Amino acid sequence: MGFLEVEAVSHQYAGTDAQVLNEVSLTIQENEFFTLLGPSGCGKTTMLRILAGFEVPSRGRVTLDGQDILRIPPWRRPVNTVFQSYALFPHLTILRNVTFGLKMRGVAKADRHGAARRALDLVRLDGFADRMPSDLSGGQQQRVALARALACQPRLLLLDEPLSALDYKLRKEMQGELKRIQRETGTSFVFVTHDQEEALAMSDRIAVMRQGTLEQVGNPSDIYDRPSSDFVAEFIGDSNLLNAAPDSQGRLCLPGGRALGIRGDAPARVMIRPEALRIAPDGNLSGQVTDLVYSGAATRFLVALDGGEETVQIQQTSTEAAGISMGDKVCLAYDPQQLWVVAP
Amino acid sequence: MYVYLYIPLLILIVFSFNGGRMATIWEGFSLRWYAEVMQSDQFRAATVNSLVVASCAAFLATTLATLAALGFRGRPIRGQGMMVPFLSFPLVIPEIVTAVATLIFFISIGVPLGMVGLIAAHTVFCIPFAFITIKARMDVMDDTLEQAANDLYADPRRTFFSVTLPLLWPAILAGFILAFIVSLDDFVISLFLAGPSSTTLPIYMFGMMRLGVTPAVNAVSTILLVMSVLFVLIAAWINRMQRK
Ligand SMILES: Nc1ncnc2c1ncn2[C@@H]1O[C@H](COP(=O)(O)OP(=O)(O)OP(=O)(O)O)[C@@H](O)[C@H]1O
Ligand SMILES: [Mg+2]
Numbered sequence: 001m002g003f004l005e006v007e008a009v010s011h012q013y014a015g016t017d018a019q020v021l022n023e024v025s026l027t028i029q030e031n032e033f034f035t036l037l038g039p040s041g042c043g044k045t046t047m048l049r050i051l052a053g054f055e056v057p058s059r060g061r062v063t064l065d066g067q068d069i070l071r072i073p074p075w076r077r078p079v080n081t082v083f084q085s086y087a088l089f090p091h092l093t094i095l096r097n098v099t100f101g102l103k104m105r106g107v108a109k110a111d112r113h114g115a116a117r118r119a120l121d122l123v124r125l126d127g128f129a130d131r132m133p134s135d136l137s138g139g140q141q142q143r144v145a146l147a148r149a150l151a152c153q154p155r156l157l158l159l160d161e162p163l164s165a166l167d168y169k170l171r172k173e174m175q176g177e178l179k180r181i182q183r184e185t186g187t188s189f190v191f192v193t194h195d196q197e198e199a200l201a202m203s204d205r206i207a208v209m210r211q212g213t214l215e216q217v218g219n220p221s222d223i224y225d226r227p228s229s230d231f232v233a234e235f236i237g238d239s240n241l242l243n244a245a246p247d248s249q250g251r252l253c254l255p256g257g258r259a260l261g262i263r264g265d266a267p268a269r270v271m272i273r274p275e276a277l278r279i280a281p282d283g284n285l286s287g288q289v290t291d292l293v294y295s296g297a298a299t300r301f302l303v304a305l306d307g308g309e310e311t312v313q314i315q316q317t318s319t320e321a322a323g324i325s326m327g328d329k330v331c332l333a334y335d336p337q338q339l340w341v342v343a344p
Numbered sequence: 345m346y347v348y349l350y351i352p353l354l355i356l357i358v359f360s361f362n363g364g365r366m367a368t369i370w371e372g373f374s375l376r377w378y379a380e381v382m383q384s385d386q387f388r389a390a391t392v393n394s395l396v397v398a399s400c401a402a403f404l405a406t407t408l409a410t411l412a413a414l415g416f417r418g419r420p421i422r423g424q425g426m427m428v429p430f431l432s433f434p435l436v437i438p439e440i441v442t443a444v445a446t447l448i449f450f451i452s453i454g455v456p457l458g459m460v461g462l463i464a465a466h467t468v469f470c471i472p473f474a475f476i477t478i479k480a481r482m483d484v485m486d487d488t489l490e491q492a493a494n495d496l497y498a499d500p501r502r503t504f505f506s507v508t509l510p511l512l513w514p515a516i517l518a519g520f521i522l523a524f525i526v527s528l529d530d531f532v533i534s535l536f537l538a539g540p541s542s543t544t545l546p547i548y549m550f551g552m553m554r555l556g557v558t559p560a561v562n563a564v565s566t567i568l569l570v571m572s573v574l575f576v577l578i579a580a581w582i583n584r585m586q587r588k
Contacts, residue, residue, distance in 0.1 A: 054491055074494040075503075087492035091510045100506075101496035152496065 001066065002027035003188060004051075004156060008062030008080035011046055011212075020046050021057065022212040028156075028190065032273030033182050035191045037199040039235065044192040045084075047209075048158045051190065052081045064156065075104070082159040086141045088133040094120070094144055095129035101152040119151035120144075122181055139170045146178075150185060159191045163198065175202055196236045201225060208232050224273075228343050233271045240277075240312040241342065242270045252341075256307025258285060261336035269342040274300065274315040276338035279324065283331030287312070292326055294318070303330060352378030357429070360562035378562040387564065390548035394528055397459065397544060401466030402474075402524035408467070409474035409523075410516055413482050414508075435472045443536040444467060450537065465537050466527045467580035473526050474519035514583050521579040525572050 004027070011021040020043045028034045036044045049055040051062065053074035062070050069077055079333045080101065082139040089097050107115070120126050123143035133141055142162060149157055162178075163171045179202050182189050193199050199206050200220045208215040208223060208231075216228040227233035230241060244252040244260055245267040252264040261284065262271060277285075279301075290311065291302040299321035314332060324330065360378070364371030381387050412431060446465050455461045489511065493503040531546040538547055545568055552561050 052495055054494070073499075074491070075497050075499045079495075081492070081495045083492060085486070085488055085490055087486070087488045089489060089492070089507060100493070100498075104493075104497035104502060104506075148496070 003030040003032075003065060004028040004190075005061070005063045006047075006051075007061040007063075009047075009050065009057045009062065011055065011057040011059075013046075020212050021050075024060070024209075024212070024214055026207060026214070026217070028188055029057045030188055031186045033179065033189045033191065033202060033204045035193060035199045035203040035206045035207050037193055037196060037210060038215075039194060041211075043208060043212045044194075045160055046200050048081070048160050048190065048192055051156070052079055052158055052300070053077050054238065078155045080154035080157055082142075082145045082149050082157065082162045084160045084162065084164065085132075086145040087149070088141055088144055090133055092133075093138070094125070094131050094133065097133065097144060098129075098148045098151050098168050100148065105152070114149075115151050115153075119147040120231070122150060123147045123177070137231050139166055139174065142166065142174065143177075146181070150181070150187070153185075154187060156188050156190065157284065159189060161192055161194070164193075164195075171198070178202065194332075200236070208235065210235075226340055227271065230269060230342055233340075233342055238274050238313055238315075240274065242272070242310055242312070244268055244270045254285075254305070254307070254310065256305070258305075259308065260284075260339060262341070264341060271340045271342050272334060272338055274313040277312065277314040277332045277334050279314070279316060279320065280333035281331055283333035285312075285332040285334075287330065287332065289324060289326055289328045289330060292321075292324075294321075301330075302305045303332060319324075347461070348434060356562050356564050357569070358545055360566045362559045365558060370397075377559040378567075381560050381563045384588050386543070387413055390543045390545045390566075393459070393462075393542050394545040397462050397534075397542075398524045398527040400463045401470050401527045402520050404463070404467040405470035406474045406478075406520040407525045409471050409478050409519060410512070412471075412475055413478045416479070417482060417487075422481050428494060435476075439469075439532045443533040446533065447536045453565050457537055457542070458543045459539075461539075462542050462544070464532060465533055466530065468531060469530070470523035470527055474523045477519035477522055478512065480513045481512060485511060518579055518583055521575050524575055528568070528572060528575075 006024060006026040006028075009021055009024045010019060012019050021310050024043075024047065026034075038044055046055065050057050051324050053069070053072065056070060061068060064078070069079075089100065092100070095113070098119055099112040102112040102115055116129070117126065120129065123146050125140060125143050125147065126143075128136065128140065133144065136144065142165070146162070146271075159178075163174050166174060175198060178189075178191075191199075191202065200223070203220055205217060205219050206223050207217045210231055216223060216232050218226075223232060223236055227236060233239045233241060242254060242260075244254055244264070246264050247257075247259070247290060250265055251259045252262050252268060252270060253259045258264055262270075285305055287303040288306040289301050290304050293300045297318065298315050299318050301314050301316070301321070301324070302311055303314060312332070360367070360369070361373050362370055363374035363376065390393060426473065446468070450457070450461050450465075455464070489507055490503050493507045494500075498506060529546065530544075531550065534544045534547055535550070543551075545564065549561060549564050549568075552558070552564065
């Protein structure tokens with residue numbers, strides 16, 4: 001039995017007829033960094049709102065430590081939220097923002113201040129206690145929101161796209177910080193994002209959502225290397241999905257007849273990541289370069305395979321790519337173990 | 345524009361310091377009209393009445409308007425689309441119509457003309473002013489702040505007192521000051537409903553005018569003007585302090 005159990009939760013907002021969540025079941029362990037990943041509108045925020053208590057699902061059960069929490073109002077749940085917009089109280093100082101939750105729980109002033117200092121230390125904002133939220137930068141406000149939630153020592157911390165308002169560099173930095181804080185505090189995090197790179201970098205496990213249903217749940221390498229569907233393969237990173245069918249000897253072949261090097265007994269979608277393909281004279285596949293994008297460390301090519309309409313993306317380090325230009329004929333090699341048959 | 349707006353007021357103020365008897369012929373600087381006005385018991389009684397009526401009416405109107413605005417928040421009520429314009433509609437009803445209607449209503453239910461009736465009537469016509477001010481602020485207020493408070497263990501009551509009210513406070517204050525000034529300046533409705541013992545400043549001025557426009561009228565006008573401006577400044581100042 002997990003720490004947080006979401007059992008067959010479905011949700012429909014009052015006055016609408018669209019099912020926003022459809023029979024979602026999840027188990028989250030203690031001390032886990034769990035990510036909900038999915039495109040805009042798939043129901044991630046709705047799921048968090050249900051966990052926080054702002055929304056009661058139409059059907060299903062949610063238990064925390066074996067206790068049914070759906071009937072507990074948000075102000076009594078041992079769950080705190082870091083809002084996407086931070087939602088800092090503009091009329092209170094940073095210190096009073098961070099001590100707010102403890103004050104409401106009746107913690108004595110001295111203890112409150114001690115806890116607030118520790119939380120501000122944790123997010124590296126000691127010395128900001130007496131400022132107002134409006135005096136802080138976006139990244140600093142984000143940290144205050146985190147400190148405010150952590151000061152209450154919740155069992156479960158919900159984070160709704162907390163990094164989406166930050167610029168690239170700050171986001172990278174905060175990703176590391178969040179991971180460190182999660183480890184140091186031993187809190188379970190449910191982290192919402194639509195950025196697959198962020199999800200892969202931070203999570204212990206990821207749930208990929210699509211239109212209110214769970215598409216796949218697994219650790220980052222499950223999700224990246226062994227996607228359970230086209231949707232997951234395409235949503236997580238770049239991928240090549242090839243249609244293949246078995247020949248008379250049970251080998252999976254491309255429509256042009258070229259054997260891929262793995263076996264199968266039914267038509268299948270075969271995935272290979274761009275970085276698993278390399279240009280080599282003795283490659284199994286051949287084709288013509290139709291496009292080429294240089295991006296610093298790597299160069300991406302589009303290669304139209306001979307004998308079929310399939311076009312694949314490949315990624316090479318820039319030294320490997322030197323000397324290859326548009327229109328060149330190339331051969332592509334790969335390790336057959338890098339092929340993944342996506343469940344039909 | 346500004347010239348048209350302010351020249352008459354400027355002339356009014358200047359002539360309130362006129363030494364002579366005429367309101368339009370300058371005869372040298374003097375404070376005699378102020379002294380004369382201040383010594384009048386009628387003036388003092390009218391000032392007190394005006395301030396009492398304005399304070400009470402503004403207080404009641406702001407309280408009711410705040411409750412109404414809060415009521416319109418929360419979960420949507422059926423017919424809400426109609427109710428908000430309905431609360432602001434009195435702003436465009438000709439004042440004299442309201443005055444006559446109120447007078448007839450008061451007589452028919454037996455409310456005596458006097459302070460109580462005056463405060464009740466002022467409260468009613470001040471509500472839309474306070475309501476519009478407060479509602480405008482509430483409409484742009486982000487309810488995730490209240491959710492954040494809920495999330496941080498504040499029950500609805502404590503959320504209201506520690507988050508909603510402090511954030512709404514400047515608007516409530518602005519609504520109060522606006523209601524106060526509207527009440528202070530009201531003439532038509534007060535004229536219909538004031539009894540002999542509840543004369544307000546504008547009515548007192550009107551009475552003086554019938555005896556001829558002397559610089560004393562200018563002096564009373566200036567006093568009324570200064571009171572209004574003073575309250576606006578106080579409101580602005582409190583607002584500034586809040587922000588710090
Ligand atoms: N209060 C609401 N009332 C009615 N429908 C809503 C409400 N909130 C969200 N929805 C609908 O529910 C669906 C899921 O919304 P949700 O906010 O959970 O998506 P999300 O995955 O968080 O998306 P995003 O990445 O854009 O934040 C959307 O189609 C949205 O229009
Ligand atoms: Mg969302």
